[in-house]
Amino acid sequence: MATSQFVLQCEGVHKSFGPKPVLHDVSLNIAAGQIVALVGPSGCGKSTLFNGILGTHAPTRGRVVVGRNGHEHVVAGPNRHCGIVYQHYALYPFLTVLESVAFGLMLDETSLLFRAFRPLKWRKLRSEHLDRAAAALRRVHLTDADFGKYASELSGGMQQRVAVAQAIVMRPQILLLDEPFGALDEATRESLQTMLLEFYEENRSAIARGAAPPHTMVIVTHELTEAIYVADRVLGLSQYWDWRSEGHAACPGATIVYDRPAPVYRPGEPKNYEQFAVQREEIRKVVFEPPTPTPRGLHVTFWDDVQAGRASGITATNGGTP
Amino acid sequence: MIRTPMPAGRKRIITVVTVILAIAGYTWWSHERHVENPKDRMVPSWSQMVEGFERVSRVDEDDHARWIVADAKATAQRLVIGLAASVALAFVLGILMGCFHAVEAACLWWVSALAKVPPTSVIVVIFMAVGTGMELYAVVIAVGVMPILTESVFLLVRDVPDEMLWKAETLGASRTEVVWNVITRMVAPKFVDNVRLQFGPAMVYLIAAELLCAYVGFGYRINKFARQTHMDVVFVYVLALGLFGFAVNWLLTEFRNRAFPWYQKGGR
Numbered sequence: 001m002a003t004s005q006f007v008l009q010c011e012g013v014h015k016s017f018g019p020k021p022v023l024h025d026v027s028l029n030i031a032a033g034q035i036v037a038l039v040g041p042s043g044c045g046k047s048t049l050f051n052g053i054l055g056t057h058a059p060t061r062g063r064v065v066v067g068r069n070g071h072e073h074v075v076a077g078p079n080r081h082c083g084i085v086y087q088h089y090a091l092y093p094f095l096t097v098l099e100s101v102a103f104g105l106m107l108d109e110t111s112l113l114f115r116a117f118r119p120l121k122w123r124k125l126r127s128e129h130l131d132r133a134a135a136a137l138r139r140v141h142l143t144d145a146d147f148g149k150y151a152s153e154l155s156g157g158m159q160q161r162v163a164v165a166q167a168i169v170m171r172p173q174i175l176l177l178d179e180p181f182g183a184l185d186e187a188t189r190e191s192l193q194t195m196l197l198e199f200y201e202e203n204r205s206a207i208a209r210g211a212a213p214p215h216t217m218v219i220v221t222h223e224l225t226e227a228i229y230v231a232d233r234v235l236g237l238s239q240y241w242d243w244r245s246e247g248h249a250a251c252p253g254a255t256i257v258y259d260r261p262a263p264v265y266r267p268g269e270p271k272n273y274e275q276f277a278v279q280r281e282e283i284r285k286v287v288f289e290p291p292t293p294t295p296r297g298l299h300v301t302f303w304d305d306v307q308a309g310r311a312s313g314i315t316a317t318n319g320g321t322p
Numbered sequence: 323m324i325r326t327p328m329p330a331g332r333k334r335i336i337t338v339v340t341v342i343l344a345i346a347g348y349t350w351w352s353h354e355r356h357v358e359n360p361k362d363r364m365v366p367s368w369s370q371m372v373e374g375f376e377r378v379s380r381v382d383e384d385d386h387a388r389w390i391v392a393d394a395k396a397t398a399q400r401l402v403i404g405l406a407a408s409v410a411l412a413f414v415l416g417i418l419m420g421c422f423h424a425v426e427a428a429c430l431w432w433v434s435a436l437a438k439v440p441p442t443s444v445i446v447v448i449f450m451a452v453g454t455g456m457e458l459y460a461v462v463i464a465v466g467v468m469p470i471l472t473e474s475v476f477l478l479v480r481d482v483p484d485e486m487l488w489k490a491e492t493l494g495a496s497r498t499e500v501v502w503n504v505i506t507r508m509v510a511p512k513f514v515d516n517v518r519l520q521f522g523p524a525m526v527y528l529i530a531a532e533l534l535c536a537y538v539g540f541g542y543r544i545n546k547f548a549r550q551t552h553m554d555v556v557f558v559y560v561l562a563l564g565l566f567g568f569a570v571n572w573l574l575t576e577f578r579n580r581a582f583p584w585y586q587k588g589g590r
Contacts, residue, residue, distance in 0.1 A: 054488065054492070056484070056488055077491065078488040078489075078491035078492050079491065079492065080492065080493070080494045082492055083492055084485075084488065084489055084492050086485050086489070088485075090483060090485040090486050090489050092486065092504065092507075092508075093508070093584050093585075093589030093590060094507045094508065094582065094584045094585075094589065095584075103493060103503075104493030104494060107490065107493045107494045107495040107496075107499055107503065108493060108494030109494075111496070111499075112496075112498060112499060112502060150583075150584045150587050150589050151589060152584070152587055152588040152589040152590075153587060153588075166493070167492075170492075170493060170494070172492070
């Protein structure tokens with residue numbers, strides 16, 4: 001697969017906090033249209049990797065590149081190319097639902113000076129922003145009756161839908177979701193998982209039309225079933241790998257020890273729990289269990305699986321070139 | 323049980339009852355004093371207070387002015403100028419300190435140290451430095467109120483979650499827009515609350531400065547009549563100050579609720 005087709009590339013990312021190593025030689029490539037789940041034990045450095053991709057915590061060594069087709073740039077801070085959805089929503093309390101989603105459009109497409117000195121043009125553009133925001137909110141199944149509410153007046157599930165709409169309306173190169181459904185009840189969680197499958201379906205439709213898939217996502221989650229269900233690829237980050245075989249006296253940090261395709265589901269398609277159980281068990285053994293350290297490349301086979309036709313997601317339908 | 327909800331009507335009744343009890347208690351106390359000494363002016367009766375009000379609200383032959391109007395005008399002018407300057411300076415400095423570590427490093431120590439200095443103790447120093455004009459009162463209020471307000475804004479800015487700032491950057495905000503469109507808007511209603519709470523201390527510092535240095539103003543008049551034990555006039559001024567403070571408090575609360583409806587609805 002050509003390098004320029006990857007939307008996200010982590011190249012030998014290392015991260016230490018003082019003398020404490022957290023990430024060791026994390027390298028991964030994510031293609032446009034993929035939904036990738038990142039799992040790992042608590043404290044393994046998932047958030048550190050996530051923050052490295054977002055740009056809030058620069059790697060000690062290595063680099064993160066976002067973008068493709070000649071528009072690649074090295075991440076040096078939070079930027080317009082990476083969208084973000086947090087577990088606790090991080091919605092702005094001073095904005096209504098509709099304003100929240102139009103907020104990014106305003107920040108991205110206008111400046112303070114434009115808004116201050118071109119009031120008529122700004123008014124016209126504002127109306128267009130609100131229309132686009134309304135369309136994004138309807139896509140995440142919020143109704144017009146909710147548009148005038150403040151974040152404090154919404155349930156957790158509705159707030160998370162607003163957060164997702166706020167991110168997707170910006171059409172970021174990659175959308176990062178940090179345990180997005182962790183604080184929600186089971187029913188709301190399932191409904192939001194279906195929403196992600198709908199986004200994946202949009203990607204497939206876009207590819208079928210010969211267009212670029214609109215949504216590429218990395219979702220950090222603790223739930224293995226959720227990871228396998230919503231993603232087309234599961235990444236396992238862990239400190240439990242055979243670092244002694246690489247000549248280290250102590251663990252140099254967590255790295256990617258699992259990278260395999262996940263089964264692809266369509267929205268509303270019944271879950272195959274037997275299939276989940278097999279992959280869950282495999283992930284648990286490789287990623288979460290300390291007693292049997294694994295050589296790190298053994299289960300990092302995603303792109304080999306794609307080439308061998310063992311993957312069923314977007315990368316497979318396009319022969320690895322979405 | 324702690325925080326057991328209570329109907330709004332019952333709350334109002336309790337408030338009214340406490341006010342009636344306070345008025346009744348004062349009336350009884352004043353009556354008792356006047357039984358012993360009918361000319362007592364330390365705890366004036368209601369009729370004496372009405373006379374006191376009439377005295378300060380008619381045109382004085384020497385000054386050719388109504389004292390209470392002239393005093394209210396002078397005190398309000400000093401308070402507005404002093405408080406406005408303090409609020410503007412505190413807001414800008416607090417935001418900058420909360421946003422930029424270099425500004426924090428340069429200013430926090432000074433602001434914290436100033437906040438510990440009782441402004442009444444430096445009135446004489448300020449008097450020597452700036453004289454007895456409007457600057458004196460503005461500086462006294464600023465010394466008393468500005469450091470605390472600045473620290474409060476600084477802490478409010480630091481309380482804005484990093485996630486909200488990072489998210490704004492992912493939405494395309496410039497650094498200036500993060501400060502203006504996120505931080506300032508998050509902090510503003512709480513800042514209005516802090517100004518409301520600092521209004522009382524600002525009045526204290528101003529009245530203290532007027533007691534010492536002014537020839538017109540509430541502090542000057544209270545001092546003058548207190549020395550003559552004319553509490554009928556003093557109480558009128560104290561009541562006027564109380565009503566003024568109450569009105570400003572109500573206005574600021576109304577302003578906060580109307581300007582930041584999200585805050586009233588529980589947004590934080």
